[in-house]
Each structure stands twice: as structure tokens, then as C-alpha cells.
Amino acid sequence: MDLQNVPQEGNKTLGGYRKAVYARDAGGHIVVAASNGWEVEEIVTSQAVEEMRSLAETARQNAINGLSSTLEYWMYARRMDLLLLAQSTGIWRWRIRRHFRPEIFARLSPGMLKRYAEALGLAVQQLQRLP
Amino acid sequence: MTFPHHRHAAHCESGVISNLVCHHGVPITEAMAFGLSAALSxxxxxxxxLSGLPLIAYRQPPRSIIRGLGKVLEAEFRFETFRNPAVGQARLDELLAQGHVVGLQTSVYWLPYFPEDMRFHFNAHNLLVFGKEGNDYLISDPVGEQTVRCDAASLSRARFAKGVLAPRGLLYTMQKPGVSTITPRVARKAILKTCRTMLAPLPIIGVRGIKTLANRVARLDPAAHRSSLFVGHIIRMQEEIGTGGAGFRFLYAAFLQEVASLSGMEMLSGFSDRLMLIGDGWRAFALATARMVKGRDALNPVILADLLRDLSRQEEVFFRDLKTALN
Incomplete structure (x- = not known):
């Protein structure tokens, strides 16, 4: 990649940051250049972000319709999946899956709620509600 | 308080370690740190x-750059991990009070200064802490152009995140700077090590790993939503997660060019040019994939697999020739 080909088209997922890339200058030396972003990166990052957003949105609808607990929504809203939530809380996956059932989630002990809330970076009251 | 050795870098680990080594009086570039530690892979x-998608890495596992560079420079780093976040924070404060610049492994997700769309649960991020003012840590994160601040609670959370590659509060300091000149001998050794990795007789590593990934891509169902996520994920690992472009190939080419200025290593300059071209091939693969993800072209796994197979072949020839040239 030559210096004049370093993408400067902008990438909204960078949030105003510029990233360092390596490219060849006119003299043939490879140097660090700051890039405003490449559309390719924006496309694949947005795809990943969008996927997580849609999982959270589905979980929110399920919570509103009483099909799932708010825990599932918050798990996706925090960009986690079942495996990561299990690792972060030390609670087995099958138990977490059970806690996705609203009637079981409603009966959770304060200690259990606190474990989830801490792993998700929330207050317990937030965890029990949708935003 | 400022940190004069903050330099913008492509990759967090090579950036952090080259800046830390510079701080201890040994001028070294990011490319040199990356190449000497034989980090390309x-x-x-x-x-x-990771979120249900396979791990695809264009470099050696976390911490290998720090350890590898320490070995080559005969420098000493001290690593510490903690069970208890409060103890981990107290130790960080103690080291800062003693005037140390401290390296940390953190999660990306819990760092508030990161752009929202970049905050994924990736646990092997590296940064340097060079001071504390009130409740804020002063941070040199080499993937940013400027130094930043981070409040104590968020930093602690990022250091003690759980999951794959959990940092367990890892912090490191440089105990002894080691040698300050890079000899052709150590550079040669490091390059041969990379050749060995890239040509390893394992189906998931090096050029064979690229081929295996190509075969996996070829089997994707073009109609499935998951397929698009899978190929998009490859490009994220290659371009987005701080690689300096083309999955570290440009960064490694910069290293080869720098080594070419050492006596007896002039032939590496041609190899540097060749690797830049291979890097352009990786960028072309990224572009083709992104167009399919975006729906500008129909998702065609066979085309993408062929591009990957071609890259695998090119790299195989490249690293064979490089090995021969150095032997």
C-alpha cells in the first residue's frame, strides 16, 4: 500500500479516532500513517454491532411479551453471550438459561441478582427492568 | 503530567512494548518490536x-511479543496477576508512586474512552499507565494518537474482566533494559522463527491454516445469515483489530525493510517489497468480502475461498524463499 492509497474516507465506527497503518512513501520507505478509516472496516464492524443490536432487540420484545426475563435482554445489551455471561458470573449455562424464564427470574435471591448485576455492570434495580 | 514516549501504533502489544522500551532508553520502533519477537503468524x-465465531489470528498469542522481545533484548519484565481487584489496584498505585510506567492487559469493552462501536469483549488489549491524578489514571494507549484518562473503577473492571484470555489484572514493568543494539544475528534468528511458524506442518497454523480456513469458507451456505457474519468476522480480525493493515503483513514488511539496513541483510529489502504486494492481496480479499457483506455483490463463498487459497500459495513461496535466503 502506498501512502496516497491510505484510506481517508472516514469510518463512523472509529468515533473520531484515527488508526495507524503502515504504507510506503514516495521514497519507498514504509512509514506509519494515520488513517481516518476505510469503508471496508466500517462495513464489517457495523455488521457485528448490528448483529448484537438485533439480538438485544429480540430479547427486549420477548421480555415485553413475557416470554423471557430482563436478564436475557441485559446480557445482549452488554454485548455478551451465554458462554461469556457464565464465565463472568461463575453460574452454569443451564442455570442461566433457566433464569431467562420470567417466573423463575422473579424469584431469584438478592445474592444471585447481585452476581448478575455486578457482571453486567448494572444496579440490581436496573437489571430487573428494561431501559 | 505527560508521557513523551507515547507513539501512535498499529497494534496494542507491539506499540505498548516498544514505547515502554523507549522509555527505558532503548530506541526501538513498533515494527522492530513486532518482527524481533517473531509475532507474525x-x-x-x-x-x-468469540461470540460464537472461531478465533482467527494473524499473529502469535497475547503476551508473546512482550516475552519474545524481552528474550531478544535480554531485557527483564516482571509480570504480576491478582485474584483480588482491590489488591491489583493497590499494587498499580504503589508502582506508579515509585515512578514506574506500568503495562496492563485489559478488556476493550469496559474502557470508557474507546469508541462505542469498538467496544467488544476482547480481553487481550494492552496499554501503559504513566500516572494518576485524583481518581483518574493517565493512560498511553498506543492505538490512539493522544494519551487519555480513565477513571479507577472502569480501569479496574477492564483489568478483571472474565472470559477467553481473561487478564486477571495482569500488570508488567520493565526491570532491566538489556542490550540497545540490534545485531543481524538476532534479526536473522527471529525471521527464521517466523518462517518456521508460517510453514509449520499443522493444518491450523501458518499457510496451511489459511488453506484450512479457505476450505471452511468454501463450504459456507451462501443463503445463510451466519455465512455473512463468518466472512465479516475474518475481515474484522484482519483489518479492524489494530493490525496496521492486511493482518500485520505491512507491519512485518516495515520490519524487513528496517533490518535490511543492517550489514549483510540488504537482500531483505526485496522481500519487504514482495510482502507489501502480498499485503495488497489481503486488502483486495477484504474489499471483495466487504462488498458481499454489504450486499453490493452476491455472497459467493467459492470466490472468497479461491482468494484465500491464492494468498496461502503466495505466502508459502514467500516464506520458503525467505528461509532459503537466510540459510
């Missing part, structure tokens, strides 16, 4: 999942 690990 390729690995396709379908049994390690």
Missing part, C-alpha cells in the same frame, strides 16, 4: 469461540 482455531 496465522492461526485458525475453530474450537475457541
Amino acid at each position: 496465522f492461526a485458525y482455531l475453530p474450537f475457541i469461540k
